[in-house]
Amino acid sequence: METVKTILALETSCDETAAAVVDNGRRVRSSIVSSQVDLHARFGGVVPEIASRAHVDLIGPVIADALGEAALELRDVDAVAACHGPGLAGALLVGVSAAKALALVADIPYVGVNHLEAHLYAAWLDEPDLEPPLAVLIASGGHTLLVVVEEHDDDTGGRYRVVGQTVDDAAGEAFDKVARFLGLGYPGGPAVDALARKGDPEAIPFPRAMPGETDFSFSGLKTAVVNHVQRNPGDAVADVAASFQAAVGDQLAGKLAVAADEAGATALVLGGGVAANSALRERVAADAAAAGRRAFLPAPALCTDNAAMIGAAAWWRLRSDGPTPLDAGIDPVLGLA
Ligand code: KG4
Ligand code: ZN
Secondary structure, eight states: OTTOOEEEEEEOSSSEEEEEEEETTTEEEEEEEEEOHHHHHTTTSOOHHHHHHHHHHHHHHHHHHHHHHTTOOGGGOSEEEEEEESSOHHHHHHHHHHHHHHHHHHTOOEEEEEHHHHHHHHHHHHOTTOOSSEEEEEEOSSOEEEEEEEEEETTTEEEEEEEEEBSSSOHHHHHHHHHHHTTOOSSHHHHHHHHHTTSOTTSSOOOOOOSSTTOBOOHHHHHHHHHHHHHOTTSOHHHHHHHHHHHHHHHHHHHHHHHHHHHTOSEEEEESGGGGOHHHHHHHHHHHHHTTOEEEOOOHHHHSSOSHHHHHHHHHHHHHHOOOOTTOOOOTTOOOO
C-alpha cells in the first residue's frame, strides 16, 4: 500500500453530498460539500427518499468539482473511498455505488469507511501530529461517543476504545428537538448556537444529567426545557437557548474531562457536528488549558459532515486492512468498535 497517496473520498450518509481529494490522510487538496438543507427544511428534518434522490442528482457534479479544484483527473487518484455506514440506507448506497464504479473503471482500490471513525480522523486534518493517548468526544445528530485513542501510527493505524455513549438521545438530536420546540427551524444546532449568544447561560438552571460517569443522557434535559417554557412563557427565548446549550456543554465537556483523566490523555479532541458549537469549543479549550492539556478542535467545516474526513480515515484503513472487496455492502447501523 506504499504507493497510495491520493484518495478521492465520498460522503452521502445523510443530507450532505460531499467529495474530497486528500493526500496521505492529512492534506486536503479539495473538499466540496453540497448541502440539501433547503430541500428538507420545510419538513423539519431529513426525508430519506428526498435525500437519496438528491444524492443521485448531485454526486456526479460534486465529484467533478472535487477533482477540478484539486486540478486532477480520475487517473491521478490512487484509491476511491466512500462512507458505508452508519447512515440512511438509500443515501449510503449512492456514494458507495459511485465509489465502486470509479474504482472499477480506474482499476484502483475501493475503501469503505465508517462515518464515526471519519469524524474521529477529522482532527488529523488540522493537526497531523496528534500524540496519543487522546480523549475524543464525537457528538453528532445520531451519536454521542467518548473515545480514548490509545495508540496511533502510520502503518498500523489507530487502537481506540469507546468509553461512553448516550443512553437516550444524541447531543445533536437534543439540539434539533429543542430548536424545533422553540420554533428556531432546522437544523437546530446552528440556530440555537446563534441565538444563545444573545442570551444568559445562567438564566435557567437546567438539570445536568449524570447517568454513568462517562455515559450521556439528554432526553430529561429536553423535557425540562419543554416544561420550563410551558410554565414560563414570558422567558426570553435567547435565555432558554443559552441555558440549554450550557447544560449540554457542561455534560459533554465534563465527561470528556473524566475520560481524559482516566486515560491520562495529553489532549482533548472534538469531532462531529455538535463540535462546531461555539460555547462547547470555548469550554473545552478552557478545560484543556486548566488541566495542562492540549485541545484539538477541528475547524467547524471539518466537524459537520464532509468528505475530507472520509479521505483521512480511508488512508489509515487502507494501510491497516487493505482494500474493501467490491461485493461488500453498506451498514446503516454500523457502530464504532
Ligand atoms: O456530524 P453531523 O454533521 O451529521 C451527523 O453525522 O449527524 O452532525 C449534525 C448535527 C445536527 O444535529 C446539528 O444540529 C448539529 O450537528 N450541529 C450543531 C452545530 N452545528 C451542527 N449543534 C450545536 N451547535 C452547532 N453550531
Ligand atoms: Zn456526521
